Amino acid sequence: MATGCDVKNEGKASVTTVHLKDPVYNIKVDLKYRAYNDVDMIEAWTEILNGEKGTVTLTTFASAMLPIRRGDVWMSHLSGTWAAEGQLSHEKLQPGEFVIRNNDGTRNSHTDHAEVMFSLDGKGQENAGNVIGAALVYSGNYKLKTVTDDTEYHYFFAGINEQNSEYHLKKGETFKTPALALTYSTQGLSGASRNFHKWGRKYILAHGDKERDILLNSWEGVYFDINQKGMDQMMADIHSMDGELFVMDDGWFGTKYPRVTDNCALGDWVVDTKKLPNGIEGLLNDARKNQVKFGIWIEPEMTNTTSMLYEKHPDWVIKAPKRDAVLGRGGTQLVLDLSNPKVQDFVFGVVDNLLTKYPDIAYIKWDANMAIMNHGSQYLSAADQSHLYIAYHQGFAKVIDRIRAKYKDVVIQCCASGGGRANWGMLRGFDEFWVSDNTDAMQRIYMQYGTSYFFPAIAMASHISAVPNHTVFRTTSLKYRIDVAMSGRLGMEIQPKNMTDEEKALCRKAISEYKEIRPVVQFGDLYRLVSPYEGNHMALNYVSKDTNKAVLFAYDIHPRFQEKLLAVKLQGLDPNKQYKVEEINLMPAASSGLAANGKVYSGDYLMKVGLDVFGLGQTQSRVIELTAQ
Numbered sequence: 065m066a067t068g069c070d071v072k073n074e075g076k077a078s079v080t081t082v083h084l085k086d087p088v089y090n091i092k093v094d095l096k097y098r099a100y101n102d103v104d105m106i107e108a109w110t111e112i113l114n115g116e117k118g119t120v121t122l123t124t125f126a127s128a129m130l131p132i133r134r135g136d137v138w139m140s141h142l143s144g145t146w147a148a149e150g151q152l153s154h155e156k157l158q159p160g161e162f163v164i165r166n167n168d169g170t171r172n173s174h175t176d177h178a179e180v181m182f183s184l185d186g187k188g189q190e191n192a193g194n195v196i197g198a199a200l201v202y203s204g205n206y207k208l209k210t211v212t213d214d215t216e217y218h219y220f221f222a223g224i225n226e227q228n229s230e231y232h233l234k235k236g237e238t239f240k241t242p243a244l245a246l247t248y249s250t251q252g253l254s255g256a257s258r259n260f261h262k263w264g265r266k267y268i269l270a271h272g273d274k275e276r277d278i279l280l281n282s283w284e285g286v287y288f289d290i291n292q293k294g295m296d297q298m299m300a301d302i303h304s305m306d307g308e309l310f311v312m313d314d315g316w317f318g319t320k321y322p323r324v325t326d327n328c329a330l331g332d333w334v335v336d337t338k339k340l341p342n343g344i345e346g347l348l349n350d351a352r353k354n355q356v357k358f359g360i361w362i363e364p365e366m367t368n369t370t371s372m373l374y375e376k377h378p379d380w381v382i383k384a385p386k387r388d389a390v391l392g393r394g395g396t397q398l399v400l401d402l403s404n405p406k407v408q409d410f411v412f413g414v415v416d417n418l419l420t421k422y423p424d425i426a427y428i429k430w431d432a433n434m435a436i437m438n439h440g441s442q443y444l445s446a447a448d449q450s451h452l453y454i455a456y457h458q459g460f461a462k463v464i465d466r467i468r469a470k471y472k473d474v475v476i477q478c479c480a481s482g483g484g485r486a487n488w489g490m491l492r493g494f495d496e497f498w499v500s501d502n503t504d505a506m507q508r509i510y511m512q513y514g515t516s517y518f519f520p521a522i523a524m525a526s527h528i529s530a531v532p533n534h535t536v537f538r539t540t541s542l543k544y545r546i547d548v549a550m551s552g553r554l555g556m557e558i559q560p561k562n563m564t565d566e567e568k569a570l571c572r573k574a575i576s577e578y579k580e581i582r583p584v585v586q587f588g589d590l591y592r593l594v595s596p597y598e599g600n601h602m603a604l605n606y607v608s609k610d611t612n613k614a615v616l617f618a619y620d621i622h623p624r625f626q627e628k629l630l631a632v633k634l635q636g637l638d639p640n641k642q643y644k645v646e647e648i649n650l651m652p653a654a655s656s657g658l659a660a661n662g663k664v665y666s667g668d669y670l671m672k673v674g675l676d677v678f679g680l681g682q683t684q685s686r687v688i689e690l691t692a693q
């Protein structure tokens with residue numbers, strides 16, 4: 065029963081609490097709602113207080129429930145797998161239950177996602193209609209459930225997945241659920257996305273108001289073949305193409321067990337001096353010489369059975385007592401038990417040691433390449449084994465908070481075998497995430513379109529890579545690869561040594577043009593215009609806050625011969641402003657075939673009549689800048 069309600073101001077938000085109490089037992093439940101004044105978002109969560117004399121077991125503990133009273137409601141959500149993350153689908157809610165559940169333990173967005181949208185007026189449209197957006201802000205296992213019953217209502221429940229997660233709440237303890245972030249838009253699915261993007265940039269991401277550096281990551285270029293000379297060359301190359309940051313990926317560490325492949329050394333975060341005789345200091349010197357910032361890869365929550373860490377602390381891994389552990393990547397990988405405060409100190413220490421010794425490290429790529437495949441904590445008591453999934457993420461949050469309290473400036477990328485951690489609970493304290501290990505431009509169009517439903521371009525690491533693509537073996541033009549990467553947080557993941565001078569010149573030009581449009585892409589409003597899931601093309605545009613600049617990205621995927629192509633109508637412009645249309649990122653000798661190129665049109669015309677941008681052919685694309693006159 066309800067016992068009261070109060071409202072408190074909290075910065076730019078107000079928190080409303082509805083107090084409930086069980087009429088029989090001394091259990092209190094507070095329903096909390098944080099409503100922001102400056103972004104369209106309400107965060108709802110629940111706090112359960114055990115006022116009984118003994119421990120109480122929680123078996124179900126959703127964060128919030130939302131009734132949706134409408135007939136023809138459609139749900140949009142993402143699913144996928146490794147190298148095919150962020151696939152979009154739309155389903156009509158039917159009588160019965162629909163459950164989206166995650167059980168991975170460490171990563172929670174490879175398969176399904178903890179975010180959904182509900183279109184209230186039939187199948188959702190990108191730029192019209194009433195839409196509710198919901199994102200569970202939780203890094204661990206989740207469960208989202210819609211129930212459609214005979215009452216004309218659809219009910220939406222979201223929270224921690226209670227499977228194998230019974231929670232024993234001690235006397236006097238309070239259990240706080242993660243928040244469910246809820247938004248409402250009258251401007252369709254894209255409108256709900258913009259609400260998530262604004263809230264995420266402002267309240268979740270680290271440095272959501274700072275432009276991201278254009279980087280080169282070493283992974284697809286050299287994989288484990290790290291050495292001083294090679295790193296120096298890559299730094300010189302990215303600098304020569306006007307990039308700003310170099311990130312050394314996996315393969316730089318391990319002394320007793322040098323990390324020459326993926327089967328050893330996680331946990332031994334000490335430089336392999338055979339590969340890098342001058343250590344990290346030597347790399348930082350090279351970075352200074354080459355005038356780029358320097359970043360480094362770590363996977364601090366993990367170890368291998370072939371590591372000094374595991375030899376010293378076999379008790380730190382997640383594993384059932386008596387049973388042999390199931391091993392992950394390289395046939396040797398294991399997850400460290402973050403429910404254990406000593407492990408939390410160790411994981412914090414990995415970052416702390418690096419940044420204390422080398423304060424010039426500007427960027428960290430934080431990876432996590434294994435699920436909890438062995439259920440069992442060597443730290444938690446036998447009675448509390450079911451706390452592991454939750455305690456892992458409580459430990460994880462503590463570590464990230466400690467890192468952020470001490471290191472405010474460092475940029476941290478959240479990666480997990482590609483896009484396994486694209487989740488708002490995960491991203492608290494992180495700057496961005498790796499969308500997928502699959503860098504094939506055509507596949508990325510689908511993944512980035514889907515991922516943009518809930519996450520802003522500033523957070524979506526999107527890299528130009530080599531052809532044939534290392535994952536899908538497809539060959540696409542360098543321009544296409546650049547144009548796709550440019551619609552997110554642009555970077556490169558390639559061996560520049562293997563590029564021709566012409567290719568480097570094209571990338572240099574693209575990077576300088578990206579710098580021009582970077583504020584619009586990274587801080588602007590996104591409007592998705594043409595879905596790749598509904599045809600052979602994709603288009604989206606970003607518009608700056610003052611509506612003076614916009615960028616339109618248009619991609620042909622596999623158009624059909626004699627296909628009747630419609631003009632693309634832009635969105636979000638000021639109808640009364642005049643915009644100059646300029647195609648950018650053209651091949652050096654090419655001139656734009658766009659009829660509108662160089663001409664000036666009103667925002668009204670561009671939004672009502674549009675531009676003929678498609679029809680260039682298989683995997684061809686255009687980037688078009690619009691500038692108010």
Ligand code: GLA
Nearest residue numbers: 283313314479480481482501
């Ligand atoms: C994961 C990441 C990759 C790369 C490798 C390194 O698979 O997703 O980007 O960092 O690990 O081992």
